[in-house]
Amino acid sequence: MAAVPAIAIRDIRKKYASGFEALAGIDLDVAPGEIFALLGxxxxxxxxxxxxxxxxxxxxSGSVSANGYDTIRDYRMARKQIGLVPQELNIDSFETVWNTTCFSRGLFGKSPDPVYIEQLLRDLSLWEKRDNKLITLSGGMKRRVMIAKALSHQPRILFLDEPTAGVDVELRRDMWRMVRKLQSTGVTIILTTHYIEEAEEMADRIGVINNGRIILVEDKSKLMQKLGKTQLLLKIQHPLSILPAELSAWDLTLSDDGTELTYTYDSQADGTGIPTLIRELDSIGVEVRGLQTKQSSLEDIFVNLVRSSS
Ligand SMILES: Nc1ncnc2c1ncn2[C@@H]1O[C@H](COP(=O)(O)OP(=O)(O)OP(=O)(O)O)[C@@H](O)[C@H]1O
Incomplete structure (x- = not known):
């Protein structure tokens, strides 16, 4: 029997009171232990x-379950499964780091576990600040506390909503390290991000959402393979002022200084056409002095997808 999905979303729709339809029927399963990046x-x-x-x-309308618990019918059990690091910082309080984290754990009905909380604060470089009041912390430190709170009850599913927006390099690196450590213990991680490189670096699978619809869900490496175009850069011996008319059938662009031609082709196709192109260039007297290939990034793929679905 297939494992129960960590998250199972069935035909979720959301119309706000204003009448705006923010979600227009979302279906998605996220497997246990997966890192899933939601881009949009x-x-x-x-x-x-x-x-x-x-x-x-x-x-x-629609339904969602977390580790098999319906998020409405079994709200308490479902919520226990989940840790959420929201986008907004909402912790300007006079409480200390230690108390806030312990209190958060208590809210989920978990008995105190000072050993776990100590390790958590150490992992997040918050141990030295455990007796500091939240109001005295820097923005980056507050974000670390948000993560400590989200993990205080040892959830099996962690949501990170724009986790690294506006954070420094060190925190971003710590966050990535922590995400990998959590995944190694079987925790499922779902993150939203505007940083495509973050999805490229971290995710096992990527979902793209636009106008309230999921327009694509794909294994990251398959996505890169399937939609990734390859480009061939041809360095030209004698600069061209315009692209010769004989080459109009080819997907070619000429650099502003006329010294480079870029040929975009589908690396999955049977033939790339490169040998024919080189022969044609030769036959019209365009001398090539160097070649270089370039794979399109996840960012190029994402921008093209969103543009064509809008
Ligand atoms: N309470 C609300 N009432 C009416 N419309 C809302 C409400 N909350 C969000 N929206 C609208 O729903 C749409 C989706 O918003 P949402 O915050 O889910 O987007 P998002 O993908 O998280 O965007 P971002 O990347 O900017 O955070 C937006 O057009 C937003 O203006």
Whole structure:
């Protein structure tokens, strides 16, 4: 029997009171232990979807379960499974780091575990600050506390909504390290991000959401393979002022200074056409002095996808 998905989303729709339809029927399964990155432009519906899964926003219709617990019918059990690091910092309090983290654990009905909390604060470089009041911490430190709170009850599923927006390099690196460590203990991680390189670096699978619809879900490496175009850069011996008319059938662009031709081709196709192109260039007297290939990045793929679905 297949394992119960960590998250199972069925036909989730959300129309806000304003009449705006933020989600127009979302179906998605995330497997246990997976790192899933949800990408989408501003206003695509990412936060709305996460808020529905975490029980902060009510869906207009559809259902969600977390480790098999329905997020409405079995709200308490479902919520226990989940840790959420929200986008907004909401912890300007006079409490200490230690108390806030322990209190957060208590809210989920978990008995105190000072050994676990100590390790958590150490992992997040917060141990030295454990007696500091939150209000005295820097923005980056507050974000670390948000993560400590989200992990205080040892959730099996962690949501990170724009975890590294506006954080420094060190925190971003710590966060990535922590995500990998959590994954190694079987925790499922779902993150939204605007940083494509973050998804490229971290995710096992990528989902792209636009205008309240999931337009693609794919294994990261397959996505790169399937949609990734390869480009061949041809350095030209004698600069060209315009692209010769004889080459109009080819997907070629000429650099502004006329010294480089870029040929874009589908690396999955049977033939790339490169030998024919080189022969044609030769026959019209365009001398090539160097070649270089370039793989399109996840960022190129993402921009093209969103553009063509809008
Ligand atoms: N309470 C609300 N009432 C009405 N519309 C809302 C409400 N909350 C969000 N929206 C709208 O729903 C859409 C989706 O918003 P959401 O915050 O889910 O997007 P997002 O993908 O997380 O965007 P971002 O990347 O900017 O955080 C937006 O157009 C937003 O203006």
């Amino acid at each position: 432009p501003n206003g695509a519906g990412k936060t709305t979807l996460i808020s529905i899964i975490c029980g902060i926003v009510t869906a207009s």
